[in-house]
Amino acid sequence: MAGLWGLLALFALLAAGLWVGLALIATGLGALALFKSVPPVTVLAFNIWTGLADAGLAPLPLFILMGELLFRGRVAERLFYALGPFTTWVPGRLLHVNVLSCALFAAACGSSAATTATVGRITVRELLDRGYDRRLVLGSLCGAGTLGFLIPPSIVLILYGVLAEVSIVDLFLAGMVPGALLALAFMAYLAVAGRRAPPPTTDRDAGHGPGGLTRGRALLDLLPVAALIAAVLGSLYAGLATPSESAVIGVAGAAVLAALDGSLSRAMLAEALRGAVRTVAMLGLILAGAFFLSRVAAYLGLPQAAAATLAGLDLPPTVLIAALVVLFIGLGMVLDGLSVIVMTLPFTAPLVAAAGFDALWFGVFLVIMVEMAQITPPVGFNLYVVQSLTGEPLSRVAWASLPFFAIMAAMIVVLVLVPALATALPAAL
Amino acid sequence: MTGPMTTGATMTAAFLRLVAGAERLGLWGASLSLVTLVALGLTEIGWRAISGGGLGFAVEYTGYLTGLAFTLGLGWAVGQGGHIRLPFLLARLPEPAARRLDIALSLMGAGIAVAAALGLVAWTWTSAVEGARSYFASRTLLAIPQAPFSLGVAGLALSLAGRAVRLATGRTATGRP
Amino acid sequence: GCRDRPAGGPGSGPGSGDEGRSESAAVRWDLSLPWSPQSYHVANAERFARRVEQATQGRVRIAVHPGGVLGLKGPETLRALSQGVVQMAEMPGVQQIGTAPLLGLDSLPFLVETQDDLRRLDRLLRPALARTLDAHGVKLLYRVPWPNQNLFFDRPVADLEDLAGLRMRTYDRLSTALVRQLGLIPVQMPLGDVVPALAAGAIDATMTSTSSAAAQRLWAFQNQVLRTNHTWLTNTMAVDRDAWERLSATQRAAIEAAAADLEADFWAEARADDARQLARLVAAGMTVAEPAPAFRATMRTAARPIWRTYLAEMPPAPRAEARAILDRYLAATPGLAPLGAPGSDRADRRSDAGQP
Ligand code: NA
Ligand code: NA
Numbered sequence: 001m002a003g004l005w006g007l008l009a010l011f012a013l014l015a016a017g018l019w020v021g022l023a024l025i026a027t028g029l030g031a032l033a034l035f036k037s038v039p040p041v042t043v044l045a046f047n048i049w050t051g052l053a054d055a056g057l058a059p060l061p062l063f064i065l066m067g068e069l070l071f072r073g074r075v076a077e078r079l080f081y082a083l084g085p086f087t088t089w090v091p092g093r094l095l096h097v098n099v100l101s102c103a104l105f106a107a108a109c110g111s112s113a114a115t116t117a118t119v120g121r122i123t124v125r126e127l128l129d130r131g132y133d134r135r136l137v138l139g140s141l142c143g144a145g146t147l148g149f150l151i152p153p154s155i156v157l158i159l160y161g162v163l164a165e166v167s168i169v170d171l172f173l174a175g176m177v178p179g180a181l182l183a184l185a186f187m188a189y190l191a192v193a194g195r196r197a198p199p200p201t202t203d204r205d206a207g208h209g210p211g212g213l214t215r216g217r218a219l220l221d222l223l224p225v226a227a228l229i230a231a232v233l234g235s236l237y238a239g240l241a242t243p244s245e246s247a248v249i250g251v252a253g254a255a256v257l258a259a260l261d262g263s264l265s266r267a268m269l270a271e272a273l274r275g276a277v278r279t280v281a282m283l284g285l286i287l288a289g290a291f292f293l294s295r296v297a298a299y300l301g302l303p304q305a306a307a308a309t310l311a312g313l314d315l316p317p318t319v320l321i322a323a324l325v326v327l328f329i330g331l332g333m334v335l336d337g338l339s340v341i342v343m344t345l346p347f348t349a350p351l352v353a354a355a356g357f358d359a360l361w362f363g364v365f366l367v368i369m370v371e372m373a374q375i376t377p378p379v380g381f382n383l384y385v386v387q388s389l390t391g392e393p394l395s396r397v398a399w400a401s402l403p404f405f406a407i408m409a410a411m412i413v414v415l416v417l418v419p420a421l422a423t424a425l426p427a428a429l
Numbered sequence: 430m431t432g433p434m435t436t437g438a439t440m441t442a443a444f445l446r447l448v449a450g451a452e453r454l455g456l457w458g459a460s461l462s463l464v465t466l467v468a469l470g471l472t473e474i475g476w477r478a479i480s481g482g483g484l485g486f487a488v489e490y491t492g493y494l495t496g497l498a499f500t501l502g503l504g505w506a507v508g509q510g511g512h513i514r515l516p517f518l519l520a521r522l523p524e525p526a527a528r529r530l531d532i533a534l535s536l537m538g539a540g541i542a543v544a545a546a547l548g549l550v551a552w553t554w555t556s557a558v559e560g561a562r563s564y565f566a567s568r569t570l571l572a573i574p575q576a577p578f579s580l581g582v583a584g585l586a587l588s589l590a591g592r593a594v595r596l597a598t599g600r601t602a603t604g605r606p
Numbered sequence: 607g608c609r610d611r612p613a614g615g616p617g618s619g620p621g622s623g624d625e626g627r628s629e630s631a632a633v634r635w636d637l638s639l640p641w642s643p644q645s646y647h648v649a650n651a652e653r654f655a656r657r658v659e660q661a662t663q664g665r666v667r668i669a670v671h672p673g674g675v676l677g678l679k680g681p682e683t684l685r686a687l688s689q690g691v692v693q694m695a696e697m698p699g700v701q702q703i704g705t706a707p708l709l710g711l712d713s714l715p716f717l718v719e720t721q722d723d724l725r726r727l728d729r730l731l732r733p734a735l736a737r738t739l740d741a742h743g744v745k746l747l748y749r750v751p752w753p754n755q756n757l758f759f760d761r762p763v764a765d766l767e768d769l770a771g772l773r774m775r776t777y778d779r780l781s782t783a784l785v786r787q788l789g790l791i792p793v794q795m796p797l798g799d800v801v802p803a804l805a806a807g808a809i810d811a812t813m814t815s816t817s818s819a820a821a822q823r824l825w826a827f828q829n830q831v832l833r834t835n836h837t838w839l840t841n842t843m844a845v846d847r848d849a850w851e852r853l854s855a856t857q858r859a860a861i862e863a864a865a866a867d868l869e870a871d872f873w874a875e876a877r878a879d880d881a882r883q884l885a886r887l888v889a890a891g892m893t894v895a896e897p898a899p900a901f902r903a904t905m906r907t908a909a910r911p912i913w914r915t916y917l918a919e920m921p922p923a924p925r926a927e928a929r930a931i932l933d934r935y936l937a938a939t940p941g942l943a944p945l946g947a948p949g950s951d952r953a954d955r956r957s958d959a960g961q962p
Contacts, residue, residue, distance in 0.1 A: 017519045018534050019512045022541045029544065038636070039690050045548030046691045047677045049578060053496025055488050056799070058466065061498045065463055158802050162822065163642055163673060168801050169826045241474060242808040244491060248470030273460040277498075281459065281506035282513060284499030285585070288545075291677070298675040299636060342673050346643040384513050394515055485782075488795060555689065559742075560921075562704035564681045565794055566782045568919070571704070 003302045006031045010293075010334060014378050024289025024334075024379070028296040036299055043299075044292055051291035052284060055244060056155070061280045062247035063114040066254045067121035068272040068279075073258035075224055076122040080130075082221035092194025095136055096187050097123050102144035103183045106151035108232045108250070110158070110243055112374050113381045116145030117279060120389045135400040136193055138392060142382045143404025144186055146371035150179040153236070153243060156370050159338055160363045163345050170426035174360040175367060177421050178411065182368075185407050193403070224260070228253045282388050283381070287336075290379060294339030303331055303340055307347035317355040321416055324348060325369070325409070332373025333380075340373070341366055357419070364422040365415060372408050375401040441598055448591030452505040455584045458577065459502035466494045489565040493574035500581030504588035510603045528596055535593035542586035549579035634667045635693035635849060638683075640674040642821055646879045647696060647841060648672040650750060650872045654843070657868060661860035666853065668694060680796060684709075684844075688743040693849040696841050698752075700778040707920045708738045709842070711928050714916060715784040715909040717935075718838040721877060724751055727935045728840075734927050735842070745850045748865040750872040752839040753880030758812040758819060758828040762893070766904055774811040775800050780912060781813060781837060787908035797822070804828070815839065820883035825890040833896050836905060914948060 006027055013023035025044065032040035070076060080094065087093045101119045109115050120141045127137045149156045152172035161168035232250045235241035241249055258264040297303055310323055331340045352362045374382040377398045386397050415421060473487040506512055514534075519527050555561075557572035596602055637655065641647045648670065655668035678686050683697035684705045699709035712731060718724045728749065736746045763769060769790050776782040776792040785792040793809050797818055803809045804827040812819070812828060813836070843865075850858065888894060897905070913932070917925055936942045 014515050015517050016534065017514050017516055017530065019514045019538055021512065022538045025545065026537075026541050029541070036636075038692065041544050041548040042551070042689050043691050044545055045552045046682075046686055046689070048500075048545060048549065048582065049496070049552060049575065050677055050679065050682065052499045053492050053574065053578065055492035055495060057499075058491050058495045061463060061495060062466060062470075065467070153802070153806070158805075159798075162798055162801060165642070165644060165821055165823065167823050167826050168805060172805075235474075236806060238807070240478075240807075242803060242806050245470050245474055245808075248467050248474070251467050252471060270460075273463060274456065276463060277456055277459040277502035278506050278509055278511040280463070280498050281500075281502035282511050285503060285506075285512055287499070295675070295677045298671060301669065339675070342675050346672070378515065387513060388511070394513070395517075485792070488793070552689070555685070559685075559705060561685060564701045564704045564778055566779050566792075568704065568779070 002031060002035050002300050003297075007334065011378070019285065020379065020384070021285030021287075021289035024286070024293045028289070028293040031296050031300065038299070043295070047292045047295050048288045052288060057287075058244035059109060059247040060111055060114045060283065061276065062244065062251055063109055063111075063118045064121075064279050064283075065272065065276040066247070066250040067118035068275040069251065069254035069258055070118075071121040071125075071275070072268050072272050073254070073263040074261045075228075075254070075257055076126055078221040078261075079122065079225050080126045082218040085218050091191040092187075094127060094130065095132055095140060095190045095194045097127065098137065098140040099144040099183055099186045099190065102141070102147050103151060103179070104229060106147040106149075106179070107153075108229065108236060108246060109148055110153045110155040112146045112148035112371065113283060113385055114247075115148030116141060116382045116385045117389070119145065120386060124386075124389055133194070134392075136190060138386055138390065138397055139400035139402070139404050140186060140190055142375045142386050142397065142401040143407070144183065145382045145385070146374045146408075147179055147183060149367050149371050149374075150175045150182065150364070152176070154367065156338060156341065156367045157363060160341060160345075160366055163342065164349055164359055164363065166359045166363060167426075170360055171363050173426040173429060174364050174422045177425055178364050178368070178415060181414075181421065182408065182411050185411065186404060189403060189407060224257045228257060279385070279388055282384065286379075286381070286384060290336040290381075291339070293334070294336045294343075297335055298339070298343050303335070303343040304347060306331070307344040307351075311347050311351050317357070318416060320351065320355050321357075321365075321412075324352070324365075325412060328366075328369035329372060329376065332369065333376045334378065335373075336379075337370035337373040341370065358423050360426055361415070361419050361422045365412065368408055368412055368415070372405055375405055441594060444594060445591055445600075448504075448587055449508070451584050451587050452508045455501045455503065455581060456505040458581070459498055459500075459505070462494045462497040462501060466491065466498060469494065486565065486567045486569075489563060489567060489569065493578075496574065496578050497581065500578050501584070503581050504584030507585065507588035507592060508603055531602065532593050532596045535589050535596065539586050539589035539593065542582060542589055546579060546583040546586050549575070549582055553579050632665050632667060633849075633853065634669060635845070636676065637668050637670050637694035637696070638674070638676040638678040638692045639670070639672045639696045640678060640680050640683075641672060641696075643672045644821065645672070645817065646875050647750060650868070650875060651696060651843070654748075654864065654868055657864040658861050661864050662857050666857055666861065679798075684739075684742060684744065687844060687846050690846055690848060692846070694747075694843070694845045696750075696843045698839055698841055700780060700839060703779065706738050706742060706924075707916075708734060708924050708928055710778070710780060710916065711931065713778070713780055713837050713839055714913050714932075715780060715837045716906045717909075717913070717932075719835050721751065721873065723939060724838050724840065725873075726938060727931075730931045730934055730938075734931060738924070739842070739844055740847070743847045744844045745847050747843045747845055747861070748869045748872065749843070750841050750869070751876045752815040752841070753817050753876055753883065754833060754835050755813060755815050755837050755839065756819065757832040757834050757836070758814070758824055759830040759832065760810060760828050762830055763832060763895075764898070766901060769811075772810045773808070774813060775803065775809050776813060777839075780916065783912045783915065784836060784905075784909060785813070787912065788905065800824075801827070816880045816883040816887065820886045823890075825887065825892050829892055831884075831887055831892050831894045833894065834902070834905065836909075910945070911948070913945060 009030060010023060010027040013026055029040045029044060032038060032043060083094060083097060101123060102115055105115050105119055124137060152175055157171045157175055158168055161171045231253045232246050235249045236246040306327055310327060315323060374380050377383060377394060383394055383397045387394050469487060469490060473484050476484055519531060522530060553572050553575040556575055561571045562568040563571055592602055637651060639648055639651055651670050655670055658666050658668055676692055678695055680698060681701045683695050684702040687695050700713045703710035712718055712727050718727055739746050766788060769788060773791045773793050774785050776785050776794045782792040782794050795803060800812055801822050812824060917929055920928060936944050
């Protein structure tokens with residue numbers, strides 16, 4: 001009952017137009033005041049402080065700042081000039097840039113919101129300027145941005161590994177094939193959908209025709225981005241930097257690139273900081289609300305109760321997985337995906353193990369569920385990031401993401417049919 | 430007859446200037462937090478490369494600075510229309526009704542933010558009174574990072590109140606006072 | 607139903623208000639633990655909750671929330687408890703020393719090396735601990751030790767020289783100081799960050815308990831277990847005093863009896879878990895070694911200045927109390943030299959034969 005009333009209250013506040021983070025906070029405060037004997041405001045303050053003042057979140061603001069610096073420099077422009085000649089023969093052409101960039105950036109960044117914000121800052125304006133289909137641009141960014149969780153490093157996989165006592169190295173390996181498959185599936189969709197609405201050839205891209213000389217020139221334009229990615233990835237995988245430090249290297253590298261191409265100035269830095277503060281504050285308010293409401297749900301034992309109910313039904317394996325998909329999509333609509341994993345795992349993990357599924361497999365399954373939660377309204381962090389980048393209404397962004405949501409759902413079906421996609425690589429190595 | 434109205438208008442303008450000032454201060458603080466976060470990380474990486482040992486307080490202070498980067502700009506983002514809402518109803522209502530609803534939502538938002546800010550101020554206050562220190566080697570007094578953090582959330586409340594006043598006095602929702 | 611508060615809320619009917627004193631109204635407490643659901647600390651807490659429910663005829667029900675889902679991760683637990691964020695929580699003492707320095711006394715490096723030592727110290731310390739917690743509005747229920755603490759490496763370590771320059775995870779100020787004294791680079795982080803840090807190469811070595819090492823599957827990154835037992839961590843299970851005082855005297859007595867009754871079992875469980883988890887580490891291919899006597903002696907000598915710093919940083923009142931407890935414990939423990947003036951330390955003459 002508490003859950004139902006809370007959900008109704010939340011939807012009413014959101015529909016009335018209250019800011020999302022504040023609506024989450026208000027719902028949590030109300031639920032605590034009505035159903036628990038703890039001081040709601042104190043619990044709220046405690047959760048805002050411990051939730052946001054966390055070194056583990058540092059890559060989020062840092063990568064957002066990096067994206068702002070790249071956006072205001074000439075890196076993005078050069079990247080597109082460079083890629084243009086190579087994609088002329090691919091159906092969908094530059095539409096694939098979002099997926100490829102996200103997959104690449106996901107290898108350096110453990111967070112989906114940071115992946116979406118950084119890549120989106122670089123790609124969206126360039127793609128829209130070139131006249132690519134708005135829906136496909138926004139949707140592919142939202143969808144591919146979620147790869148931040150599936151392609152290692154991944155905060156979701158690390159959290160699951162610690163909770164379920166599964167090797168994190170094996171989990172990272174397990175995520176690789178499904179992550180790559182998902183990226184390919186996104187690109188296949190873009191190739192089909194992008195062919196129906198062929199992008200206009202702009203003068204800018206035509207100027208760099210497919211001649212050998214221009215291709216060589218184009219490769220030179222790719223160098224700065226390649227160097228930056230190499231620095232961020234290299235520092236992380238060579239063990240020189242922790243995840244938050246590799247984000248610091250990304251910011252410094254972006255500033256160096258801007259200095260090299262002459263776009264760095266006091267005014268440019270000030271603009272980049274203003275842009276970053278705006279996005280970081282926007283995410284900060286929603287994160288505070290999502291953390292708090294997720295903790296309130298834990299106080300009330302709601303996700304636990306839902307998972308326990310499911311456990312009592314004694315379902316056959318495939319029906320069980322289908323029921324879990326419904327459960328996680330439902331919870332992921334309004335709660336923070338990571339919190340949902342923490343709260344439900346004690347109930348779902350033994351259930352899934354008893355049904356004969358591997359613990360590594362379940363980790364990959366959960367990550368895809370959390371990824372889907374990132375793009376389901378009303379609380380979907382990737383949707384907010386893209387809304388904030390483009391100024392598009394949330395409903396439009398959510399609609400644009402729907403095909404990619406469907407592709408992820410299809411990926412779950414494939415994973416159930418062929419579990420080896422997740423388990424074969426860790427078993428072989 | 431013009432006296433009280435002029436006074437009221439002056440007070441409104443003064444309040445909005447205060448809000449705008451607080452927002453600029455928040456923008457500065459959040460920017461400074463981001464820059465310091467980068468500087469701290471670079472120093473830690475460099476120092477470790479040179480001396481083999483880390484700074485010791487890098488992880489702890491990265492946490493505080495991340496928190497400040499998230500909260501100090503909360504108020505300024507209100508002034509920029511940066512926070513996210515679903516304009517479902519607002520976009521469909523006729524202008525006077527939409528404005529009244531927006532005023533109500535701004536006041537309600539300010540109320541929620543005031544609750545959060547009061548909770549944080551109380552939390553900071555007990556930290557200060559108890560002399561609570563971090564469990565890290567630095568033994569930092571927790572009230573020191575908590576105080577600006579709480580102010581950031583208070584800034585959110587102030588900006589939302591300012592937004593209500595702007596709308597109620599016929600101004601645009603965002604912009605200069 | 608989800609409503610667990612008899613008073614307040616719409617339609618709560620008669621009987622609202624005086625929820626505590628009346629024996630007919632059920633009380634529900636939320637208990638937060640930061641450890642994973644598989645941990646024996648969580649199993650202990652669940653057993654305690656069942657016993658309390660039985661002993662109070664179902665009038666006091668404790669909902670156990672493992673995994674830190676209520677947002678209490680370890681540090682700041684004492685403050686959260688005293689502010690009423692939860693009614694009950696289990697906390698590691700060392701992480702609370704910024705709020706209540708006395709809670710770190712039994713975790714001074716090389717002060718306690720066996721459960722017998724710990725029991726001796728606990729008898730001296732517990733009354734003072736209970737008073738300290740009471741001053742924060744918190745009531746102590748029971749204490750449970752962690753299993754042995756070990757150092758973990760990715761290479762064989764014969765002597766102290768092999769350690770120079772390694773980056774080691776530490777968990778608090780005291781272990782950070784010890785590691786620095788030994789010439790390593792301390793990197794303080796909570797347990798959950800250890801594996802990511804190892805995976806990212808941000809640390810080379812780890813210090814943690816046998817149980818946590820097994821839970822985190824450290825064998826993916828480390829292959830040597832050095833049984834240093836350099837410190838002994840103990841958790842404190844505590845309840846918010848406001849919530850406690852709302853219970854009837856009979857209920858309080860029943861809960862205290864349950865705590866006293868189960869605590870010995872919980873301590874035995876800590877010992878058993880050490881053996882169980884060490885076997886898991888060995889089965890996963892880790893090599894277990896005892897530190898050489900000279901190595902151990904060097905570590906013990908390095909520990910003494912940390913005791914002094916710990917005492918010096920305390921406010922005067924708890925310092926006098928802590929010093930008195932420490933002196934009595936040192937006098938009562940065979941082989942431990944008294945704590946004299948700086949530089950005057952006699953070497954401890956503990957036999958290592960009794961090492962578990
Ligand atoms: Na990633
Ligand atoms: Na969602």
